[in-house]
Amino acid sequence: MKKYFAACMFLAISVSAQAEVTVIVNPSNGATIDKDAIAKIYLGKTKSFSDGTKVNAVGLNSGSTVDEFTANVLGKSSSQYKAYWSKLIFTGKGTPPEALDSEQAVIDFVAANADAIGYVDSSKVTGNVKVVGKF
Amino acid sequence: MKKRLLAVALCCAVNGTAFGADIRINGFASIVAGKATDDNMKLFDYEDDISFSNESMVALQITSDLGDGLSATGQLVARGNEDYDAEFAWAYISYDVSDNLRISAGRMRLPLFRYSDFIEVGYAYRWVRPPTSVYSLSTPAPTGISVLYTSTLGSWDSAIQAVYGRAEGDFKAITNKDDGKLNDITGLNWTLSKDWLTLRASYMVGETTISLNNSASLVGLSTLLKTYGLQEELNKLAIDKDDGTFLGLGFAIDYNNFLLDGEYTEIEAKDSLLPEQSQYYVSVGYRMQDWTVHLTYEGNDDKHPDSRFNKVPATITLANGATVPLSTDPSNPNAPLVRNLLNSALKATHVDTSTLTIGARYDFHPSAAFKIDWSRQDNDLTNQDNDVIAVAIDLVF
Numbered sequence: 001m002k003k004y005f006a007a008c009m010f011l012a013i014s015v016s017a018q019a020e021v022t023v024i025v026n027p028s029n030g031a032t033i034d035k036d037a038i039a040k041i042y043l044g045k046t047k048s049f050s051d052g053t054k055v056n057a058v059g060l061n062s063g064s065t066v067d068e069f070t071a072n073v074l075g076k077s078s079s080q081y082k083a084y085w086s087k088l089i090f091t092g093k094g095t096p097p098e099a100l101d102s103e104q105a106v107i108d109f110v111a112a113n114a115d116a117i118g119y120v121d122s123s124k125v126t127g128n129v130k131v132v133g134k135f
Numbered sequence: 136m137k138k139r140l141l142a143v144a145l146c147c148a149v150n151g152t153a154f155g156a157d158i159r160i161n162g163f164a165s166i167v168a169g170k171a172t173d174d175n176m177k178l179f180d181y182e183d184d185i186s187f188s189n190e191s192m193v194a195l196q197i198t199s200d201l202g203d204g205l206s207a208t209g210q211l212v213a214r215g216n217e218d219y220d221a222e223f224a225w226a227y228i229s230y231d232v233s234d235n236l237r238i239s240a241g242r243m244r245l246p247l248f249r250y251s252d253f254i255e256v257g258y259a260y261r262w263v264r265p266p267t268s269v270y271s272l273s274t275p276a277p278t279g280i281s282v283l284y285t286s287t288l289g290s291w292d293s294a295i296q297a298v299y300g301r302a303e304g305d306f307k308a309i310t311n312k313d314d315g316k317l318n319d320i321t322g323l324n325w326t327l328s329k330d331w332l333t334l335r336a337s338y339m340v341g342e343t344t345i346s347l348n349n350s351a352s353l354v355g356l357s358t359l360l361k362t363y364g365l366q367e368e369l370n371k372l373a374i375d376k377d378d379g380t381f382l383g384l385g386f387a388i389d390y391n392n393f394l395l396d397g398e399y400t401e402i403e404a405k406d407s408l409l410p411e412q413s414q415y416y417v418s419v420g421y422r423m424q425d426w427t428v429h430l431t432y433e434g435n436d437d438k439h440p441d442s443r444f445n446k447v448p449a450t451i452t453l454a455n456g457a458t459v460p461l462s463t464d465p466s467n468p469n470a471p472l473v474r475n476l477l478n479s480a481l482k483a484t485h486v487d488t489s490t491l492t493i494g495a496r497y498d499f500h501p502s503a504a505f506k507i508d509w510s511r512q513d514n515d516l517t518n519q520d521n522d523v524i525a526v527a528i529d530l531v532f
Contacts, residue, residue, distance in 0.1 A: 045285075045287075045292055046233040048234060063503045077424075077425075077498070078500035078501055079425070079501065079504070082258070082501065082502065082531060083258055083259045083260075083531075086163065086253070086256050086258050086259045087252070087253045087256065087259045088530045089196070090161070090163060090194075090196060090210065090253050090256050090259075091244075091252035091253050092208055092225070092227065092229055092239055092243070092250075093237075093252075093283065095159070095198070095200075107367075116415050
């Protein structure tokens with residue numbers, strides 16, 4: 001029984017360790033982007049990068065990567081993140097980052113758009129995008 | 136008619152894509168089942184039979200991004216207590232002048248309270264319904280303009296909104312449905328937030344007119360006052376182009392899964408039968424992963440100074456020098472005095488209740504929450520109490 005419990009713990013730890021999120025931008029993007037700036041972008045409080053370029057942020061529909069991103073970067077559960085945005089959407093105060101269907105779609109989008117920012121599971125990062133932080 | 140509007144809206148939406156506009160469709164829905172315990176008193180419009188339609192609703196929002204900061208939005212809402220007849224709760228265009236400044240024009244909701252703007256988006260808050268003592272003020276959606284300015288002040292996020300407009304339609308003032316209008320609505324609200332703390336203040340004025348016609352006794356009383364030439368008393372009874380004011384103060388704390396928030400509001404329609412009212416609530420909550428439990432205490436307090444009463448003289452002196460009672464029928468000594476009728480009309484507007492709500496929210500799905508709330512309301516004027524238990528599923532999509 002104890003062994004089983006230990007195995008579960010180990011699994012839990014390794015699962016959470018696996019699900020590290022990487023925030024990515026286009027390789028041409030030279031703006032300084034820290035965790036606070038990323039949070040402000042994904043909460044709609046900032047609409048431009050530090051160099052003044054308009055941000056084109058994308059996210060993911062649902063899944064563990066979204067949960068990890070909202071928890072580690074925004075300090076919110078994915079439900080709280082959704083509730084936060086629903087207040088803004090339905091009162092005309094903001095539009096959330098577009099949610100794409102897959103991490104490959106996020107990488108392709110960020111690689112193709114100079115003003116883009118996105119996040120993917122760290123294991124999915126390719127050389128076509130620039131890493132700004134791992135969380 | 137409403138169906139045709141919907142068809143037009145959908146057509147526009149479909150055609151819009153052809154013109155290259157970016158169309159977004161979002162929606163929200165609440166399915167609420169509730170029941171009151173008392174068999175002859177309503178609470179939150181619930182009776183002692185279970186109702187599924189009283190607070191249930193579905194809404195669809197279509198936003199067309201026309202580019203360069205211009206967008207058009209329509210929000211169709213179908214409410215269970217209106218037989219799910221869809222109506223446009225919001226219909227407006229917005230223009231982003233800059234990253235910080237957005238101007239909107241059209242039909243919008245009046246941003247009185249902290250939750251007013253999204254009061255129907257159940258998914259956005261923890262209760263089945265926001266505290267009704269505060270959120271009972273029901274006005275029709277105004278048409279007008281709104282200017283929203285967002286900025287950062289040091290480490291605080293600031294949002295200032297100014298609104299101007301006009302509203303006409305159904306109010307919930309004397310009866311559940313009174314015809315009325317608000318002219319020259321002018322309001323300002325300011326929200327400041329930092330990490331775990333949010334503060335909000337809101338002030339609004341408007342020329343208020345609400346018809347008394349749905350209350351037979353008030354219509355009769357008005358006629359009497361007119362007959363006796365008591366114009367001043369009539370003006371103080373009627374809600375006719377009176378100065379309406381609203382003040383709202385609120386705060387919210389969200390710290391380490393510990394939640395605390397409250398609001399205090401004051402409403403007045405000067406020189407009318409409506410008393411000066413104040414309402415408040417304080418709510419605590421605690422979040423444990425997907426569960427949130429909460430406890431809310433709310434109440435209201437109407438000011439009924441003695442100076443409001445006995446304004447009508449008990450007797451009147453006729454031209455021949457005789458003194459007769461100022462009543463519904465001066466020839467009948469037992470007829471009710473106009474003074475007493477006016478006093479009781481003023482007293483009838485007095486509300487003094489306190490409500491306690493205990494509830495829980497469970498986020499069982501990325502886009503859906505289950506809620507259960509139990510509320511007990513005590514009426515301190517009649518010493519009666521009534522309970523409502525309600526369960527809800529709230530969705531956003």
